[in-house]
Amino acid sequence: MFPCTFLLEHVIRNDSVATHGQSKWLRSFSGRVPKPPGEVDFETWCLHVELMFNDGTPVDIQRRKILESLLPPASDVVKQLGYSAHPREYVRLLDSAYGLVEDGEEIFARFLNTNQNPGEKASDYLQRLQALLNTAVSRNGVIPADASRHLLKQFKRGCWDHNLVLQLELKKETTPEFAELLLELRTEEDRRASKLDRMQRHFGPTKIKPIAHMHSVPDFPHHTDPSASVLQAYISETESLKKQVAELQLQLMTKPSKKQRKRQVKAMETTQEPPAPVIETLVHQIPPRTQVRAEPKAWFCFRCGEDGHIARNCENAINKAVVDQKYKELKARQEEWKAQQQGQALNWSRFR
Structure with missing residues (x-):
């Protein structure tokens, strides 16, 4: 009876170790620029390593997985520490070689100057802001308790879809967290896409083209949007060009012919x-x-x-x-x- 129990416990322990080794597999990182195909950048690699640290994986397995995931020249950087150093020493040394060198305040300033790009979804823009804000928080550029407030404030400033921003202001009385705000944006984008699809099926592909184009242009009200003056200047310039074209046409109509000039x-x-x-x-x-x-x-x-x-x-x-x-x-x-x-x-x- 005793040998069977010992054998079963040995198999379970080995299976647990093997499971740890498979679940904590890390993607390759070499530190080359540009990044080779199949590798991850340093920030993604550090995130996977931090997850492995928090899962309670044994130190020897952490060390082995880190060393197996590194390729030259990154592997050459950690050779000076030897093969018996603590895994966090490897990460600390690699961070000094490949981590960001910008100060937290500089990253936060870049976060405040980040706006939505043309053709970018609001949810993608929010995720891009969140990545910058997390970096600023990790480098002591922003207080973690104020992160959600800064994220919502910058999203309202940099998002060009004013109807969506107005909907968030009317619906939310408190500052939402990133996950809640992202889910709401993706739900609204899916609702708009499904509505546009229903309109295309109802009106047909030939009649929906101008309507779809009109929906892709964000609404800029004159009382709140700072870019309303730019839109107003564009409209006035267009009207001025129309008047000039009309005057030229009138001059051409009243211009004497060649026989009259002779x-x-x-x-x-x-x-x-x-x-x-x-x-x-x-x-x-x-x-x-x-x-x-x-x-x-x-x-x-x-x-x-x-x-x-x-x-x-x-x-x-x-x-x-x-x-x-x-x-x-x-x-x-x-x-x-x-x-x-x-x-x-x-x-x-x-x-x-």
């Missing part, structure tokens, strides 16, 4: 035509612009003397003889051009 030009020419001597005088006074030419420029490379490129982009050998010859030709053309300009100036002075 007739007006001919009438002005006949009424304001100067006498023949005056026209001849004006013709002699106006210099012939078509004959004015620009001063000759260098058209060759100052390195090899070839045309089509400059010395900065030249890869040919230096040819000083060709460069000197073309430089003399350039000087001769420039002197000729200056003489022509002086002659034209003398001819122009005779008519004055």
Whole structure:
């Protein structure tokens, strides 16, 4: 009788140890950036380790599971502690290497500046706020007793769905906890989604498109929402653009045609035509612009003397003889051009 009882107790004890080993399995963590597939970040890994500490797992199993879950370079960090250190020493050392370095007050300031992103559900936004707030609380940036109050206050400030925020203010007399608030948001989102689905089935896919778009735009009342001024400015700018388009259309309608413009030009020419001597005088006074030419420029490379490129982009050998010859030709053309300009100036002075 005694051997059977001892054997049964041994099997139960071994099964309990095996169960502890299977239930406390940890995901791999290496500390590499970017995070490799199949691994978790440091915050998630620390959460799993803390759960293992709170479950009363034996210390030797905790140590073995932690060391088995670590991959280089994270495993190289804890090697200096050896294989007999306490598991919390491993976590403390890894936290100094891979944990957040921001102060609790800085994290809380980032929490206060976090708003709902475009297309983000209200429940997802609340979970994102909760993660930041938990980090601020763990780093002594927020008093734990005030966490729920800060969470609800920032959610009302950063959520753009004013109808949902107003519904929370009317329904709640006390500050709800995170789990209660999250459940209420998910219930409201599911109610809206089911209602939209019923509307689509009732009106059909072709008629529901503008209605669905209208429901996706949050309501911004003018008396409470701080972004009401932005919406009002957008409306006024749209009205101003409409007025400008209407004025341009009116100008195009009243604009004379080409034939009418030609007739007006001919009438002005006949009424304001100067006498023949005056026209001849004006013709002699106006210099012939078509004959004015620009001063000759260098058209060759100052390195090899070839045309089509400059010395900065030249890869040919230096040819000083060709460069000197073309430089003399350039000087001769420039002197000729200056003489022509002086002659034209003398001819122009005779008519004055």
